[in-house]
Amino acid sequence: MGRRLHGGHYFPRFQGEPQEGDGIKEQPPPRRAIVFLKQGLCIKSQTQRRDLQVELSPLVEPGDRVKAGTIIARDDEKISTPLHSPISGEVIAIEERPHPGGGKAPAAVIEADGQDEWELLDHHDPERLEVEELQRILYEAGVTDGGNGGFPTQFNTSPAKPEDVKYLIIDGIDDEPYLRYNGTLLAQDVERSIAGIDLMRRALGGPAVHLGIGGGSRKLIAALRERAPDWLKIDPLPARYPQGDEEMLIRTILRIEVPPGGISTDVGVVVQDVAHVLAAYEAVYEGRPFIEQAIAIAGPAVSEPRNLRVRIGTPLSELLQPKDGGRVMLDGALRGLPVEDLEMPTLRNTRGVVALPGPVARLLAWSEPGFTKDSFTKAFLALPWLPKRADFGLHGPERPCVKCGFCLDACPQGLAPALLGEYAAHDLLDEAEELNIFSCIECGLCAYVCPAKIPLLEQIRAGKRKIWEAKG
């Protein structure tokens, strides 16, 4: 059996989160789609393996007509996966646009023609596919860039090779606030999910397969257990954040440690989320390339929180309009990227868009009993049956560390974030490295729990960058 997650924090459901039973609604194709030609693995952790970020050269020019699913960029040499047009219409520009990850990156802008014609992949009998053919379909459908290490195939989609993979883990954990729909996706069609996992397993040459479930209902676990074939092991796990991170899944399910600064595929494990499993199913059984995905539209400043199935590259302005003073984050409130311009599109690895409220003055807010507050401590009288109100405030001016040790208790990697942050801020880089700063998976819990509201995650990220620069 696996081992317990060290630290972590169970996030209650916040106001502004889609409800569990709400399902996933279809969003019509956008009038205009923007597809960045830059892509890369290791998106969750911003300062890990920058070498896996690549830019693909476009196969189309402005004026070309494309269908939904037409490949518009691919590069079989670099570690990458082809990119598709998410809508049918005309390419109107290939231009540099601001990227959510910072800086500018080339992107193809496609204007919809309203027809929504699809270019489907070749249809096959899914049961009789050879491994190589299966890998080719997944590659051309754009399914192979899931997870920090990608999905290894013969097409150079990952730093690892398919024959090195010993384990396949499917991440069905709903641990991160606002971005919890893995259980919903699985529950929508258990048969499809299992068929999709089977396709991935076959494409990897039959590794041991684990499905990690956390936060899903008992009914879902029972349904999965009932229909799971012999090769699929269902692992119910606590939905304590960051249980869904690759390092945590690998540790808790397999008891294997990913080395500091390494990624899952370094230790022979491929981790894929439910969205990619379903995309694999759709690619092989229905010939549909991976141009639609489920994302959460959530947050206190969203008028109607919901989970949507949207085309990749949909500008955020078509998905939400934050209430007054709200800020928009791509990929959650814990480690998302702030978005200034709502013309920014969703990316292939986007899991949600969260709108946060602006500042509010509440006199003596700290003296309230806190029926709807969430805290790592039990300092508030939080009533379990009430939905919790998320807190985005700094609670006053900046303060020095009082060494309460909450960050050490919360750190899932068992590090000392308070010291790592302090060392990084004072350029004590050798000391930071000695305390394994590169083991940090950047989950952000340390900064979440800090009562002094020290931006520990930012400090640690900056420290990692400085160490790289010093090493050249």
Place this chain on the structure above:
Amino acid sequence: MRVSERVDRLFTRALEQMREGSRLKVIVAGTRESLFGSSYRTAQEVPFLRDSLGMQRYMVMPILALLPAALAAIYFYGWRALAIIAVSYFFGALTELTFCAVRRIEITEGLLVTGILYPLTLPPTLPLWMVALGVIIGVAVGKELFGGTGYNVFNPALVGRAFLAFAFPVQMTNYWFEPFERGFGGFLHYAPAADALTKATPLMQMKFDHVTTSWLKLLWGNTAGSLGETSALLLILGGLFLILTRTIDWRVPLGYVGSLGLFSWLLWAIAPDKFPGPVFQILAGGLLLGAFFMATDPVTSPITTKGRWAFAVILGLLTVAIRSFTGFAEGVMFAILIGNMFTPLLDRLTLPRGVKGVRVE
């Protein structure tokens, strides 16, 4: 929230009157943010979502936990106890404000705890000017000279008390009183009556005259002693509150009380006529106040789990040693101050380097 808006507007108007960058402005601006707590300023970097627990709430928790003991102090020794607490807060705040103004930094919440912890360690009839002097020394020398809350090496409350213990040994060790214990007790009096003077706490009676005090009395608290230390029951309740709300780490009080119990049991087993038993040692004197409220001061105790265990055991050993083998009857204050000196070393020796696990070949 109309009250909020009105108060906020008052602050805005006051701040407009002040010169940019002036000392007063820094403090008033900081006070405004602290008062409004929560979302007055929102996080500008990841993670945007933050814990609802801020420093204000964190520092208010020990005060809540000490309230029963403070009320008991009034009940046992009269309203003078409240006067001592008020003097402590007033002069503590004055010292803190002076340093913040000179250094142009915002005032922090550390004083909230020091201000109530320090008076509870004092004898009930200590002259008020000594109370003021002690808190000024405690906050100024014990904390601000090191750089303020978060940077101090020693527990400021105990620095203040240690100063008084050396400067005024007679007033600090000879004026103990039998508590009020009938009816409304001290709630009807200002100070203990002169004929209640006893000159000895249970620990002193034990050490110098080999007179034991009943456990029940120690538990309830109607014995002579410092203002807040006598009622073991209320201190344990307050400590449990802090542990259950996860404000303090349970390891420190458990390790401290446990190791003190173990070491004093060993001594008692060797020479029962010379040393008191473990239960007396735990319930008498300032041990519970120290174990739950002072040894757990986050700033001056280790940050790591292992370090905290070691720290607690060191405190237990030192307390037993001082109580048993020195001229002092009580050793909690010195034990914690000496233990504070071990904190950086213990942290250094036990820094976590990550989850150790199985690595693949």
